[in-house]
Amino acid sequence: MSTELSVAAADATGVDETAVDHGQSVKSVYVYEAPVRIWHWINMLAILVLCVTGYFIGSPLPTQPGEASANFLMGYIRFAHFAAGYIFAIGMIARIYWAVVGNHHARELFSVPIFTAAYWREVWSMVKWYSFLSARPNRYVGHNPLARFAMFFVFVLTSLFMIVTGFALYGEGLGMGSWADKLFGWVIPLFGQSQDVHTFHHLGMWFLVCFIIFHVYAAVREDIMGRQSIVSTMVSGYRTFKD
Amino acid sequence: METFYEVMRRQGITRRSFMKFCSLTATSLGLGPAFVPQIASAMENKPRTPVLWLHGLECTCCSESFIRSAHPLAKDVVLSMISLDYDDTLMAAAGHQAEAILEEIMTKYKGNYILAVEGNPPLNQDGMSCIIGGRPFIDQLRHVAKDAKAIISWGSCASWGCVQAAKPNPTRATPVHKVITDKPIIKVPGCPPIAEVMTGVITYMLTFDRIPELDRQGRPKMFYSQRIHDKCYRRPHFDAGQFVESWDDEGARKGYCLYKVGCKGPTSYNACSTVQWNEGTSFPIKAGHGCIGCSEDGFWDKGSFYDRLTDIHQFGIEANADRVGATAAGAVGAAVVAHAAASALKRAADSRKASETTDA
Numbered sequence: 040m041s042t043e044l045s046v047a048a049a050d051a052t053g054v055d056e057t058a059v060d061h062g063q064s065v066k067s068v069y070v071y072e073a074p075v076r077i078w079h080w081i082n083m084l085a086i087l088v089l090c091v092t093g094y095f096i097g098s099p100l101p102t103q104p105g106e107a108s109a110n111f112l113m114g115y116i117r118f119a120h121f122a123a124g125y126i127f128a129i130g131m132i133a134r135i136y137w138a139v140v141g142n143h144h145a146r147e148l149f150s151v152p153i154f155t156a157a158y159w160r161e162v163w164s165m166v167k168w169y170s171f172l173s174a175r176p177n178r179y180v181g182h183n184p185l186a187r188f189a190m191f192f193v194f195v196l197t198s199l200f201m202i203v204t205g206f207a208l209y210g211e212g213l214g215m216g217s218w219a220d221k222l223f224g225w226v227i228p229l230f231g232q233s234q235d236v237h238t239f240h241h242l243g244m245w246f247l248v249c250f251i252i253f254h255v256y257a258a259v260r261e262d263i264m265g266r267q268s269i270v271s272t273m274v275s276g277y278r279t280f281k282d
Numbered sequence: 283m284e285t286f287y288e289v290m291r292r293q294g295i296t297r298r299s300f301m302k303f304c305s306l307t308a309t310s311l312g313l314g315p316a317f318v319p320q321i322a323s324a325m326e327n328k329p330r331t332p333v334l335w336l337h338g339l340e341c342t343c344c345s346e347s348f349i350r351s352a353h354p355l356a357k358d359v360v361l362s363m364i365s366l367d368y369d370d371t372l373m374a375a376a377g378h379q380a381e382a383i384l385e386e387i388m389t390k391y392k393g394n395y396i397l398a399v400e401g402n403p404p405l406n407q408d409g410m411s412c413i414i415g416g417r418p419f420i421d422q423l424r425h426v427a428k429d430a431k432a433i434i435s436w437g438s439c440a441s442w443g444c445v446q447a448a449k450p451n452p453t454r455a456t457p458v459h460k461v462i463t464d465k466p467i468i469k470v471p472g473c474p475p476i477a478e479v480m481t482g483v484i485t486y487m488l489t490f491d492r493i494p495e496l497d498r499q500g501r502p503k504m505f506y507s508q509r510i511h512d513k514c515y516r517r518p519h520f521d522a523g524q525f526v527e528s529w530d531d532e533g534a535r536k537g538y539c540l541y542k543v544g545c546k547g548p549t550s551y552n553a554c555s556t557v558q559w560n561e562g563t564s565f566p567i568k569a570g571h572g573c574i575g576c577s578e579d580g581f582w583d584k585g586s587f588y589d590r591l592t593d594i595h596q597f598g599i600e601a602n603a604d605r606v607g608a609t610a611a612g613a614v615g616a617a618v619v620a621h622a623a624a625s626a627l628k629r630a631a632d633s634r635k636a637s638e639t640t641d642a
Contacts, residue, residue: 097591097604099542102533103523112523169621171628215497215507228499232579233509233549238592238603245607249614256618260625 067279068180070144070272074137079273082130086247088123089201092116093244097237121209128202144181151191158184178266178280186257193250197243204240208233286325286488300325307489310482310557312504324489331488332387332395334426335369338419339412339446339455340401344437345371347474351481352561364484367395370414381415388429396487397430399423399440403461404453411453420461427462432493434468434483435459438576441469441501448582459500466493469500471552473576478557479505499579501551510547510573513555516540534570544588545572552577 049055071079095116103110138146152158161177165185168176176183182190207226210219211233230236258269268279284292290300304321308314337345349372366372367387370380387395401419404411409418427433435458438444446455459467470483483502486494494502511517519525520539527533527542541548547555550573554565566573572588575581585593591602 094604099523099525102525102527102538107518107522107524110522110524114521116523171624174632211509212512214512215503224498228579232575232581232584233551234546234575234578234584234592237549238594241591241603242607245603245611248607248611252611252614252618256622260622264625264629 063282065279065281067277069276070142070181070278071276072137072141072145073276074133075141075145076273076276078130078134078137081126082134085123085127085130086251088119089127090244090248092120092123093240096120097241124202124205124209127198128206131198131202147182147187148190148195151188162188176265180267180278183261189250189253193246194254197246197250201240201243201247204236204243208236208240284330285327286330287322289330290325307482307485310478311486321489324491328488328491330365331431332367332391333364333398333484334367334384334387334395334430335372335398335400336419336423336426337370337414338399338401338403338423338439339453340437340439342371342400343474344400344439344480345369347472347477348436348480349477350560351477364488384426388426392429394431395429396432396434396484397426397465398434398436399458400436401439402443402447402455402457404446404455405461406452406454411455423458423461427465430465432466432468432487433458433462434470434487435500436470436480437475438471438473438581441471442579444473445582448580467500468493468496468502471501471506471577473581475577476505476553476557476559479553497551505553505557506551506577508551510550510552510555510567514539514547514567515555516567537570540567540570540572542590543572544586544590546575546578546581546584546587547573550575550578 049058096113099113099116103112135149138149161184164173164177165183167173169185181187203223203226206219207223210217210222210224211227213219215224227233227236230239261267262269262271266281268277268281272278287300291297295303301318301322304325305315305318307321308317311317368380368384370376373380373383375383401412403409403418403420403423405420409420412419414422435441439446439455440458443451443455443457446453447457459469468483468487470480472479479502482505483494486502486504494504497503497506511520514520516537516539519537520541524536524538525533525542526538526540529543539545545567547567554573555567558565558568574587575584578584585591585602589602591604594601594603594606
């Protein structure tokens, strides 16, 4: 009688202690500290703005009607790009700082143990997991070894490349002798001329777009098919293990 | 040796015109009125510095530009002012007489003459692709550069290589700074450089007895520190997002920004949008055509003059960064979708197998 009542009530209230009692207990580990999580989502927004506005700086929108004095579309797009660029760069500096003072998972982005045999064995086991050759992956508390490889060699290095080339191009607008020109102006003759830096800055953007496609897919797939939580970990900070 | 002022007076230039020239020069060099007497006094007292002007692989467009200088007028002022002792295109002497002047100046003013180079030396086939006075140009260049005070690289040929160094560069035409490495070199790029920029650089060097402040790539900051785009009179249309979409469209008639039809103004360092050409009459963008970036390194090899993005030939004809990138992103997206489908099928098969096991 009381069980029936509580089931009926659970439908309405969502409170169902019986189901909780019969549920499996899940282990969780605190992995990503608050600064890492906040950085991740701010960084995501910055990259989104940078990609969209960057594309429209290279291939501008159709011509605006009216007088030039009544429009400032390219100006706003470029402002958004530069503002997001500053956030992206400052975020990267803050993230590097946190890698120094944060927990050991915060350092995974900036180093890859390529000289450790055990690391490569785990990379291989992840490759087998993604090739449908192993039935169950291992449980990884931080980044899985393959993800760590991609994070450093694809995401971190490309981001640094984009920051350096981006501020070199930004320095051209600020003018010779500006801080951006003094710090990053040497990049332009290194590539040949400004036009070449533009070309590589575009390629870097598409490289990051490819990374994002992989990154989002792998995170969602791992959440469904793997043995640990991924997406919610970047919200709550806790890595939970299903079995 | 005569001073500039003496030469000018001898040529019938009044003191009033001379002072006007000094103020114009100060203005064109970006100096305040306080510098006018300094320029005047230098011109009244300093002996004229000899300039030797050599021609390598080039088209003479630099000389053509130079003799059209309006401020100061090349004819009246600069040619007398700088004591242009050797320039095989402009000088009256020819043959052995001309070459003798070269040797005379080199001995008489050892370490005190300025070497101006128009064009560049080809290095393949022992430099046989450019012969001056029966010897490869590279020999003449090395010989004259040896005792020069400083070198001016006129134009994109001497500064970067220009058209003769464009891929595949059959004669291995090489810019001056890659051949002469022990002298201060002032690059004055452009195809050709603006006349007033050329005379401005020379005037500065003779008046102040030092080379102008140079940027990272060796160009005088006073003329090459900003891009065409930074001072373009069509810039408001760029910021507003108003572009010429195709030739002869409404935007072209209204004088909108030429960015979308390949203007290289945003990547080209030169003074065209401020100094302009032919006594400040016009410059390419004002005439309705985008900048082709002629003062930039390797501008012949950066694809079409009408494309905003450079073609990347390693990825096939007609591929630029955006097309390469979008194709890669598309391929990655397709791979991800295929992998997701395979994962879903595998998961479904696994759960069917699991339920069969439980049923049994």
